[in-house]
Amino acid sequence: MSQNVAFIGLGIMGLPMAKNLVNAGFTVTGFNRSQKAIDDLVAAGGQGASSVAEAVKDADVVITMVPDSPDVEAVVTGEEGVFANAKAGALWVDNSSIRPDVSVHLAEAARAAGLRPLDAPVSGGEAGAIDGVLSIMVGGEPADFEAAQGVLNAVGKTIVLVGPSGSGQTVKAANQLIVAANIQALSEAVVFLEAYGVDTDAAIKVLGGGLAGSKVLDQKAQKILDREFAPGFRLALHNKDMGIVTSAAREAGVVLPLGALVAQLVTSTVASGDGALDHSGLFRGVQRLSGKVEAPVPA
Incomplete structure (x- = not known):
């Protein structure tokens, strides 16, 4: 089980998910646009970062949980993004809900950068995130899905691989x-x-x-x-x-x-x-x- 997790996006859903990962024994480093959410994660036993690049540099698993397709693109691309700063072989699990075509495109870019992508949007709302019983629909390679079981089980209950990249978003x-x-x-x-x-x-x-x-x-x-x-x-x-x-x-x-x-x-x-x-x-x-x-x- 990978131990170092970077969590990008500590909103209504993301913060309780990150806290559940802390409770499951992972070392979680969080980044969010507002400092209060980072402080809340630190108070729960996690760590804070001042940028995406800092959050992901030592991560075995990078999780993104942001509102929309442009937001995901913004945090994963560019010199300060996930793809340029995460270590080779890291899993990238996108729990955001975005366009399937964008998810496919970003998965290809992630693989080119040496990462292992999974689109893994969630359902269950804030209550499901707090209780760690989210339904997670996952798109990607079976081997990567298997490697991500530890983090997925820490935040969800019904976790199903539904097909190749983009299938989770569909x-x-x-x-x-x-x-x-x-x-x-x-x-x-x-x-x-x-x-x-x-x-x-x-x-x-x-x-x-x-x-x-x-x-x-x-x-x-x-x-x-x-x-x-x-x-x-x-x-x-x-x-x-x-x-x-x-x-x-x-x-x-x-x-x-x-x-x-x-x-x-x-x-x-x-x-x-x-x-x-x-x-x-x-x-x-x-x-x-x-x-x-x-x-x-x-x-």
Whole structure:
């Protein structure tokens, strides 16, 4: 098991993942744009770095967990990036959610630099990251996947190699399509139930016990009922992911009618000013369409 891990991107998901690696016995060196997150990792037993180059220079495994395709490109390329500064043979595990074509391109560049790339986006939200039970869909070479088992098991529970480089990102795009459609349906159901004065707590309980039950219902229904939209996964990021879904579908020549509609509804909610909210904030978009606008959620 490789012991030295560099973790680039200590956000809502990244910081608890890095802490779980520390708890699993890895030596973790973190870098983030904001110093507070680095300080939090240090307080948990990790180490801090002042740059990407410093973080990765002695790492056996480099993990990146940043918001979007351009962000990944920014931290791995260039003179100060991962590819130029990580030691030959190091594993590069990208837990970010980015475009599959970008992931394939960066994997080729990583191999040319002597690294072993895995695209390994995660699902499970902040709660899954904190509890170390994320679902991780991995693209890359089987030998590299096997070599990364130690770090992956420290942060996830369901960990599956789904194909060559880029495959993990493709599966993550499908995941985000399913999640967004489920949250939209749940939001519409709650608006419908409230319009008829139903005991919504009781309704959610019985719905959860039948075929309508889902992890989305388990994790997001109470947030909707409580109008508590502190971000576990921001709507702005889900909007980005739905753009990946619709773009990749077009390139593949497949039609996603529901996906296209849900993508527009996510964009509408973000455009209305709710991008910083949890993706359960899609509920507010349904409220607007129904003429039941509530006061803005405090930032």
